Each structure stands twice: as C-alpha cells, then as structure tokens.
Amino acid sequence: MKKKWQFYTWLILFLFLMPFITVKIPGLQHDVSEAAPESGRLVYAANLFDFEVGEEEEGPAPELSGKALIYFTHSHEAFAPITKAKSGKATVSHSKENIMNLGEAFSSHFRMNGISLDVLDYDNAGKMVAGDIHYSKAYKAIRPRVEEQIKAKQYDIVLDVHRDALGRSRTTVESKDGLYAKAYFVIGEEHKGYAANRKLAEKISARMNELVPGISKGILGKSGHGVDGVYNQDLGPNVLLIEMGGTENTEEELNRTIAVVTKAVAEVLAGK
Numbered sequence: 001m002k003k004k005w006q007f008y009t010w011l012i013l014f015l016f017l018m019p020f021i022t023v024k025i026p027g028l029q030h031d032v033s034e035a036a037p038e039s040g041r042l043v044y045a046a047n048l049f050d051f052e053v054g055e056e057e058e059g060p061a062p063e064l065s066g067k068a069l070i071y072f073t074h075s076h077e078a079f080a081p082i083t084k085a086k087s088g089k090a091t092v093s094h095s096k097e098n099i100m101n102l103g104e105a106f107s108s109h110f111r112m113n114g115i116s117l118d119v120l121d122y123d124n125a126g127k128m129v130a131g132d133i134h135y136s137k138a139y140k141a142i143r144p145r146v147e148e149q150i151k152a153k154q155y156d157i158v159l160d161v162h163r164d165a166l167g168r169s170r171t172t173v174e175s176k177d178g179l180y181a182k183a184y185f186v187i188g189e190e191h192k193g194y195a196a197n198r199k200l201a202e203k204i205s206a207r208m209n210e211l212v213p214g215i216s217k218g219i220l221g222k223s224g225h226g227v228d229g230v231y232n233q234d235l236g237p238n239v240l241l242i243e244m245g246g247t248e249n250t251e252e253e254l255n256r257t258i259a260v261v262t263k264a265v266a267e268v269l270a271g272k
Contacts, residue, residue: 064116066269070159071120071146072100073138073232077163081250092165092247095126099163102244105258106161113266115156120149139228146232150239156269157200158239160231162186164246171246172253173214181245181253183208183261184217188241190229194221196237200268204240207264215260 078098080090086097103119110117124142127133133141150158164171164184171182185201187194198219205216223229233239242261245254 062112062114064111064114066115066156066266067118067154068110068115068157068159068265069118069120069149069153069155070103070106070161071122071124071142071149072098072162073124073142073160074162075100075123076125078247079163079245079249079251079254080247085251092163095123099161099244102161102254102258105255106262109259109262110266113262115262115266115269118149118153118155120145139230139232143232143235146239147235150235156238157265158236160239160241162241162243164243166246168246168248171249173212175212175215177212178256179250179253180212180215180260181249181257182215182217183245183257184220184243186220186222186231186241186243188227188229188231188233189221189223191234193234193237197233197240200238201240203268204261204264207268208260211260211264215257 076093076095076098078092078094080092082101083092083094083097084090087094100123107117107119122142122145124138124145128135128138128141146158146160173180173182185205187198187201198221201219205218208216222231231241233241244257244261
C-alpha cells in the first residue's frame with residue numbers, strides 16, 4: 001500500500017514538473033509560431049501571391065527589370081465603402097479619399113513582380129476645378145503632364161487608372177481566394193495606332209482571367225460621337241486605360257485586383 005502511494009506521489013510530481021523540464025531539455029520543445037502583430041494594413045491575395053501590402057518580405061529584394069507609369073485622369077473618382085470608412089460619408093467623388101490612393105498598392109505589387117513604378121502625382125480633377133475647366137476636357141487637361149513624363153523616361157507600360165460607375169453586382173467576382181473587383185480595358189479607336197494598344201490590353205486581360213477567372217471583363221473599344229475616342233493612347237502603343245471596380249467595391253477587393261493586374265502585366269511584358 002505504501003509503495004502504491006509513493007508511486008502516485010511521484011507520478012503527480014512528474015506531471016507537475018513536465019512543462020519546466022521540456023523548456024530546459026533540448027529536443028523536447030515544440031515549434032510554436034507566434035501570431036503576426038496587427039499592422040493596420042489590409043492583407044489581401046496572400047494565398048494567391050504570398051504578399052501583403054506594407055510588409056517587406058524576408059530575403060533579397062526582387063530585381064527590377066521593368067518600368068511602369070500610372071496616372072489618374074479622373075483623379076477624384078472614389079469608392080463609397082472607402083469614403084464611408086475614412087470620412088464618415090459614402091460618396092463616389094472625393095478630393096482626398098479617391099482613386100489616387102491606389103497608387104501605393106500598385107507600387108508595392110509592381111515591385112514584387114520586378115517592375116519599378118512611377119505614380120504621376122498630379123490631381124487633374126482638382127486642377128480642373130480650380131481652373132474652371134469642364135469635366136469633358138479631362139483627357140486634354142492631363143495630356144501635357146503625361147506626355148512630359150513619357151518623354152523624360154522610357155516606360156514598358158503606362159496605365160491610366162479609372163473607376164467604373166456601375167454597381168457592385170456588375171463589378172465584383174468571387175473566387176476561391178475571396179472577392180475581387182472586376183476590371184476591363186478601354187481602347188480609343190480614333191487614332192491610327194490603336195491596334196497595338198488593343199493587342200497589349202488583350203494579352204493582359206487574358207492572363208488576368210487565367211489567374212482569376214472572370215476578373216477581367218475584356219476590352220471596350222470607344223469611338224464616335226460623345227466619347228473622347230483617343231484617351232491619350234496615341235502617345236504610345238503601351239498606353240492603356242483600365243477601369244478598376246465600381247462605386248461600391250471595397251478597398252480589400254480593389255487591392256486583390258491590383259495584385260492580379262500587376263502580376264499579369266509583368267508576365268506579359270516578360271513574354272511568358
């Protein structure tokens with residue numbers, strides 16, 4: 001009886017000391033991954049592209065072999081969920097919380113795909129309001145700035161980034177990785193070199209749909225009465241206009257789509 005009591009005493013003592021023993025003895029510890037601290041930044045497309053905006057990946061930085069430029073002709077275009085979250089009021093036009101704020105996400109993702117990005121820091125809509133210039137003259141108003149930038153530096157691709165006016169049901173696609181804002185390319189057909197612009201847009205659009213089926217709505221050709229018809233795409237065969245989502249898309253959905261767009265652009269430019 002006494003031996004049995006001693007056995008249970010030692011067993012209880014052993015179980016009590018076990019956590020301390022495992023800490024001290026090499027080989028008995030389990031690997032434990034600590035949860036990443038809150039960064040205050042949106043995490044998106046991590047499962048698809050293994051990347052988070054605002055977070056530097058471990059290891060050497062990717063070699064930058066391409067150059068891109070983005071700008072915003074309609075710079076005050078905004079997304080209602082974003083303006084609601086940032087300013088407390090849902091609106092589709094805003095002087096601060098607008099489409100220009102996508103520049104940082106584009107820059108981060110282009111960099112991860114080996115492309116350096118210049119963002120034309122020019123508030124075209126703001127300048128037009130100050131100068132009492134009509135909305136219909138937006139492409140003419142920004143043209144000198146874009147032309148000057150293109151002449152100063154050679155780019156592999158130039159993107160004029162816009163937001164569609166359609167509602168959520170027509171600008172959102174669901175994939176296994178989550179919700180994405182749909183995108184499409186507008187090609188002005190009223191200049192003689194538009195076929196080259198269209199060919200490049202078709203390649204990028206096709207690759208986007210291979211990455212996330214249905215994310216690109218394809219190509220919309222524009223010509224005739226009531227439209228610009230050129231969209232400054234006569235400045236080069238690599239100048240494209242892309243519509244990113246619609247008025248009701250969220251920041252997370254847009255960021256996911258930016259990851260797809262930049263990856264597709266990089267692969268098309270690399271000839272993959």
